[in-house]
Amino acid sequence: MLKEVSIDTLNLVCKFTKDQKEEMYNLIDFQKDYGEKYAFYWNGNKVYKHIIHSVKPFFMIFFEPRVGTGLWTRSHYDMLILLQREAIEDIPTLLKQVLEIGDWRVKRVDIAFDWSISINEHFMWKNGNVKKETIKENQNYYLYGERNSSRAVLYDKKQQLKSKKNIVIQDRYLTRLEIRVRPKLKDQPSILNMEWLKKHFDKFIFVEDASRLSRSLTKDEDKKAFRALRRNSSMDWSKYGGDSVKRRIRDQAKKNAVNLYGLFSGNSNFPL
Structure with a gap:
């Protein structure tokens, strides 16, 4: 069931126009106190110039890749955001404001x-x-x-x-x-x-109930092959009826799949 x-995880990237970049810097005041749950790093790290880090809910915003170590990244996007589940389900106000600027793209999603x-x-x-x-x-x-x-x-x-x-x-x-x-x-x-x-x-x-899939197989040789397949997904099909058996099991798996x-x-x- x-x-x-x-x-669970979402990574977003955005390439800004000149005006959007200026709007972003007008939005974020790195000298302001946003509360103890936020950490602002104006000097960033080796790859990004500036970083905002929230521990709970967890998210990180990376501003402007540096010319040296971040050169490849800079040619493709200006900002990277990493979010985990809590920040995705209940987006903090600061993050909402950031996402309203530019065309955000999905770099990774779990x-x-x-x-x-x-x-x-x-x-x-x-x-x-x-x-x-x-x-x-x-x-x-x-x-x-x-x-x-x-x-x-x-x-x-x-x-x-x-x-x-x-x-x-x-x-x-x-x-x-x-x-x-x-x-x-x-x-x-x-x-x-x-x-x-x-x-x-x-x-x-993906089949939630393998026993239901097994019961849907009508031929004994298919049932035997399926038992072997569950033990070893890289088994030699030639020992269990070959491609015709493989095809029938796959078809039933698709019918029973979620x-x-x-x-x-x-x-x-x-x-x-």
Whole structure:
């Protein structure tokens, strides 16, 4: 069962006109006291001239890449904003004002789907040109292509909260599927329309209940191959009926798959 859908991380960039840059500097007063939750760094770092940092909710604004170390960055955008979930769901006033200036584009977005299921219950189809990389133990893994701008990450969220943050939740199970998208520079879309995400979601075939998929297979050889596939996603199909069996299982997986974009568009926390 789906528990919730959220945007966990969002990175935005913008290339300003001369007038927009002047408007931005008129908006931000680096000498003003905005309260203890904000830190302003007029001298920035090696890459950016100025930085604003908010700890809670977490976001960072990086102003104007420097000519030296930030030369490549400067040729493509003048400002970078990093946001995490709390700042996305309840955008601070200062951040709203910044986002009203210029045409902001998505550099990276991580969408989290949290399921109240054991990590053993799901099934994800792995295409032949996609790599599967295990993350330590407990069946956590990445799915990605070498040149793809999107990847899937699946892990035991309950265990991760306990081991990394010492947070204990009451849910019996919590399995997270994250779709992480980093559009190529020439394809970076506007934040005003998130429909472009559909093509990235459609790359992944995620079945919430693998047992239901198994029951939908009508041939014994397909069931046998599916059991082997769950043990080893890189198995030799020639030992289990070849391409015809592979095709039938994939077709059933697609029929039983979750509509990820539908869930995202109906449940996401994206307010912009």
